[in-house]
Amino acid sequence: MTNTTGDDIAHTLGLLLRRSTRTRLHTRLTDGLEEAVDDLTYPVLSGLARTGPCSAADLGREVGLDRTTVSRRADRLERSGLLERHPDPDDSRATLLTLTDDGDAIVAVTRRRLADAIEDSLASWPQADARTFARLLRRFVDEGPFAADHD
Amino acid sequence: MTNTTGDDIAHTLGLLLRRSTRTRLHTRLTDGLEEAVDDLTYPVLSGLARTGPCSAADLGREVGLDRTTVSRRADRLERSGLLERHPDPDDSRATLLTLTDDGDAIVAVTRRRLADAIEDSLASWPQADARTFARLLRRFVDEGPFAADHD
């Protein structure tokens, strides 16, 4: 019984990382928005919001996708007017992907929805618990067994 | 600045739920195991470990997959000897999916690896923090905006 805490967190994380959990979350966050925004295109959209104007190759490295995959997904977002392609003035080989105002708005809405949903569910918590949870979760994700740079 | 805690948790969860995080985790947990065990078949395997012998239709409802999908994935696990099919003595229409000893062993190994990885990353934490985190995470997942029965 030495690993009770690890077992407990492992079990909870298993629930959190389930496909059905992610599907439910995605449905909730994108309900009523552009049809082109789905679980495939959203990482491109939100990644681009983080990086700012960016080549497909660089964005692919940022979000862990192949540049061909980024290019195809960007097609859909471009057709829906959420993203534009412009020549990179600094490198004639590259095309900069840029969010349109509509694209920015979509990202802002989904981020707000997520933060609000979390805020709602924490409403019944003692404030100190909520802050403690935010801090420990952050530390766990940054340092934990899932961190990107974990050796 | 009223939603700082919600924003903070939202950001952290975004990192945790990324595809690259899940891919990294899956690779780590299944390294060196049966080739048939991948991100597609593992949910069937671990779901079956939770439910015990179970029909494809029931298991599908448990893990959020179509019965045709369960059937196909079970084919691969069966070919690798991790799962067996037996007639349901109580319902001649049904076939019970059952983990073999090898299948049980795979699930045990991956669960242990995950718990150990978490335990390792918590080693540098004050024990009280680790227990608090386990408790708050559990509560958040059970009650939070991602809970299955959340209305």
Add this chain to the structure above:
DNA sequence: TATTGTTATACTCTATAACTATA
């Protein structure tokens, strides 16, 4: 020679429908 974006091919997975058998 390496990297850019894009496109074509082959492959995998899934959803829908269809089938047979049983409750």
Add this chain to the structure above:
DNA sequence: TATAGTTATAGAGTATAACAATA
């Protein structure tokens, strides 16, 4: 009639390789 399991078809998405253009 409804549900079980399985399989066939069609559709979507990806990875690999290839392409032309530029560094």
